[in-house]
Amino acid sequence: RTGRPRRADADAAILEATRDALVELGWSKLTMGDVATRAKVAKTTLYRRWTNKSELVVDAVALLFDELTLPDRGSLAADVESVVLQFAALLERPETKTALMAVVAESTHDAALRTRIRSSIVDRQKRLVLEGRTRAQARGELPTESDPATAARTSDLIFDVIAGAVVHRALVSSEPIDEAWARDFTQLILVGLTAVAPA
CATH class of the missing domain: 1.10.10.60 (Homeodomain-like)
Known part of the structure; x- marks a missing residue:
């Protein structure tokens, strides 16, 4: 021992x-x-x-991100809106906001810390995308991709788009993320730019 x-x-x-x-x-x-x-x-x-404290802080905030869930709301759109609002609420918590911004800033000159953030937070939260896609495919809302590499790239892209938009709006722009924003954002993801009708 x-x-x-x-x-x-x-x-x-x-x-x-x-x-x-x-x-x-x-x-x-x-x-x-x-x-x-x-x-x-x-x-x-x-x-x-x-x-060191960088590793400690990453694990402290990773535990908060593990609280995110993806309950079945009955449709892909409702599922996406739900996780967006959960994520936004998590980022509003002072301990999450302070910790996340601190470790991201430190990671700009610390490759090992960037790797730990990716493995402890980013990669672990990609489970939500995989779960949501599997559920939507079972409902017939999304096609099933036969090539595992293509499926993995698609999942990564979905995660980057959703996480990036929510983090930017909540922590960079400091704009509210309410039900109306979550609904509009989800519509943009699901139908694309050319299908969004002007209000």
Whole structure:
């Protein structure tokens, strides 16, 4: 055995303490020591799990993204609108907004951090696209692609379009994402630019 086994309750306390510290202190003032104090664990406990605060913050925010679900609303359009509104609500939470913007900024000069963001957040959330596409194909709303490589590229593109638009509107433009916006955005995705009639 190399060290003590990980405890789920300790991990949960650490990740919650990390999010609280981010909201209160911001990225620049947050330290591993502060998180350890808030979580009531030894600093060595943190370093056995995470080598630095970038990894810790990514995992803390990834846990929030794992809360996203895709309940069956009966149609592809309703499913897309639902996940867009869920995603927007998640980005409105101070701990998500602070953490996400901080790690993205840090990742511009840290390749390892970019890789961790991709594996811990982006790749894990692509499950929603795969689930939604499978459901829509079963309903006959979308065609089934026989080539796995083509299907994977399509799923990646869908994810990039939806996630990119929501993140940009919520965190860059700071514009509201309400039911009307989600409906218009979904219509644009489903029918395309040339089929959108002027209001």
